[in-house]
Structures are given as structure tokens and as C-alpha cells.
Amino acid sequence: MTSSPAHLREPARDTPVFGEYDVVVLGGGPAGLAAAAAAAAHARRVLLIERYGFLGGMGTAAGVTNFCGLHANVFGEIKQVVHGVADDLLGRIDRLGGLNPPHRVFGKIDAQAYDTAVFKCAADDLLLSRGADLLFHALAAGVVMDDERRIKALLVETKSGRQAILGRVFIDCSGDGDLAAFAGAAYEKGDAHGDLLYPSMMFRLNGVDADKAGEAWRTIPALMDEAAKRGVTFPRKGAIVRPQKHSIEWRVNVTQVKNDDGHAVDATDAVQFSRGEIDGRKQALDFFAFLKREAPGFADAYVVDIPPQLGVRETRRITGRYQLTADDVLTCASFDDTIGVNGWPIEAHVAGDVAWRWPDIPGSRGFNHLPYRMLTPPGLDNLLVAGRCASMTHEGQSAARVSGGCFVMGEAAGTAAHLSLAGNSPCADIAVDRLQETLERGGVYLGRDA
Secondary structure (H helix, E strand, O other): OOOOOOOOOOOOOOOOEEEEEEEEEEOOOHHHHHHHHHHHHOOOOEEEEOOOOOOOOHHHHOOOOEEEOOEEEEOOEEEEOOOOHHHHHHHHHHHOOOEOOOEEEOOOEEEEEEOHHHHHHHHHHHHHHOOOEEEOOOEEEEEEEEEOOEEEEEEEEEOOEEEEEEEEEEEEOOOOOHHHHHOOOOEEEOOOOOOOOOOEOOEEEEOOOHHHHOOHHHHHHHHHHHHHHOOOOOOOOOOEEEEOOOOOOEEEEOOOOEOOOOOEOOOOOHHHHHHHHHHHHHHHHHHHHHHHHHOOOOOOOEEEEOOOOOEOOOOEEEOOOOOEOHHHHHOOOOOOOEEEEEOOOEEEEEOOEEEEEOOOOOOOOOOEEEEHHHHOOOOOOOEEEOOOOOOEOHHHHHHHOOHHHHHHHHHHHHHHHHHHHHHOOOHHHOOHHHHHHHHHHOOOOOOOOO
8 A cells, every 4th residue: 555645736726815905814812803993993994804703712712701811900909901992892791791790819810701602792793883894714824925024915714715815914813823924923832841831621501509609719629629639630720610690600611631741732733632622521521520519509500511612822922022021920011112011910821730920919010011012023014913922931921811911912903003004114113102192092001100
């Protein structure tokens, strides 16, 4: 039997052009929807491309169901510090009845739960109200370059076949840095040893007796410790089990998906990703059985949702003109080119555990600036990168990857794209003071007063 060839050469073909846009945004998570909304607000012709049939990124596709990083502990007082497009989205979710009040995490910071179905509808409404176009069920497949510094088109695979999308400025909010990698941008993965943050398969339960469950997010970890003494094993410590908008519905975050060698699954490896999805679902059912057996209030609960995909925390991180570091987060660093702030601590999903590291609370302002240079990969004049694939070290990304930071980066990227077009200049060369003025007029908090 002859072996299969390692590669096949595809026939040359003409690729139909889907359309031509001022700003092309890849990825519809918090960064992407904020980028598209911001650019469209300046009357730019904008297309947002999303692989699923809905927006929200990991917040909907992976069932995260909580906004993290919207708030900061500012000298002992917890305040919302992410505004702008985020406020518009929060208002729309709230008006549709899908937003919880903020809840306290470890007594130090707030997160805010939402209904995932409502998030999807609110995000649609926000983007369409601002005049952006949406293309769902489209997977990035490559780029065509004008020259070594400028992207001409993004190639996508759709149910209509491969199509080319021409653009003047491109914003990579894919989470995995797909567009930037296709264009030749430098990137890193993981820590100094290549170890990535571990992904998790979230899941939601219904039928929980909230009165009996009480503050189960406090008691369940103790139940896990007791079970571990009896030989029961769990994917990781630090289960996060919390009620959602409706008290009978709870979200569970406890799984940790790894390869056979113990290292985290890499979601840019199709085989690892596929195996990880299967293992994540198995872990979810195993932990659900533990909850029904051991946790008060969960005896009659049932699994209402295992989301479409794993919750991926880290893959590619583009090497930009500045990398946000752990020290920046822990010392509440300031930057002259601030585009907004991150108030979330370092949340490192390491083997078997979640390692938290905090700035001085309550002795500090509790947030760091996010510099515009994080969004600008050298050598590519019409590309910006926002969200968890922006320019950060492994530990810096462990903090600023959450939705609050992604909203900030996305809104800045969309606004910068508009200014780049207005001034006919490379994205990295726009006037940062004008970017900051424009962001502040839109309600963004730059953190320059603390």
C-alpha cells in the first residue's frame, strides 16, 4: 500500500469578492463587537466577521456568562471603570431582562452575570443600530497582501464557498490572532516553557433549589476537599458555581482540559482542540454527578446547556510595540498612550488550580492603564490586534484577557482605524492625543485621574 502524500497542491482558482469595506473586523467577542461599533459610529463602512451564528465570543460560545474586568477596587471602593461601548451593551442587556447586579469575588472585586441568549440579541441590536454589517458562519482562511506591509483582503470560508473581503484597515479580534498570523505578524504562545493557560468547559444547570443551595460558591469547595480525602479526583481546585439571572439556573466553571502529557490543550491545534471538547464534556458530566450527590440544593438539578465550545483562555499573543506585563498589572502601571484600564487581577489557570495575584488592595487604585502600543504589530501598517491575542506577556494576558479589557482594546482599535483612515496614515502613527480625546468623548475612562 502506498502512503498518502504529506501535501496536496490545490488548483489555482478565482475567488469571488464578497465586498469592500473601510474596516474589516475578525471575531465577534467583546473586543470585536466594540471595535466594529466604534468604527461604525464614525460612519465608516464596517464588516464584522464571526465564525458562529451569534456574537459574544467566549461569553456566549463558551458559556462564560459573566463580565469580568468591568470594575476595579479603587483604594477600597469598587467602581465600574470600563464604559463606552460596554455601557451601551450593558444597557441593552438590562432592558431585555438579562443582567444581574454585580457580585463580589473574593471580597475584592466585582463580576457581573448575564443571560447568554439575551447577550446575543443585545449585541445584534447594538451593531445593527450603529450601521455595521455582520457576516456569520465565516471562518478566516488566509490573507492576500498588497505588499509586505499592507493587507489587501481577508479570505474566509463560508457555506457559499471561499470569498475575499477587501478592506482598508483590518482589526484582528479573533482571540487566536488568526488574521495577524496569516499576515506574518510575530507572536508568542504560553510562558517561557510554552505552557498555555488551561481551557475549561463551562456548563449550566437548571432546577437548582436556591434556598437550599445558599452560598454554594463558598460551600462546594469544602465539599470537594472532603471528597478528595475519600479518593475522589477533580480536574482542578477552586470550583466557581454561581447563580445566573434566574435563581434556579447556575453556571459551573471547574473543568480543566489537558493533553495526555498534562499540558494544556492548544486550541490552534485542530486535533488537540477536538479531543479537548470531548474530554471537557465528560468532565462536566462527572462534576455534575458530584453536585447532585453531595451539594445541598442540587439533587433535582439537570444540565440545561453545555456550550458550543471550550472556554479558551490563551493561544497566540501578537508581539506588538509594547507587551503588557505582570508587573504592569501588579503595580497599576500608567502609560502616556493609555486607551483605557484593566482592573482584573492575574488569574492564571495552571495545572490543577487557579493562581490569583492582586495589586495592593485596598492600598492602590487597583487598575493599570492599557497602552495603545499593545494593539499595533510592527511591520503591518493597516492591522490592529485587540482582545486576548493582543500584545501581552503570558502573565499580563492572564489579567487583561477578560471581557473588560477586551471592550477597552476593541473600542480603541475601532476608533484608531477611523483616525488612520481620516489621516491616511499607518495605524501605529495616528495622533494618540486625538485618539484619547475621541475615546473620552465616547464615554471611555482612561484612568488619568487616579
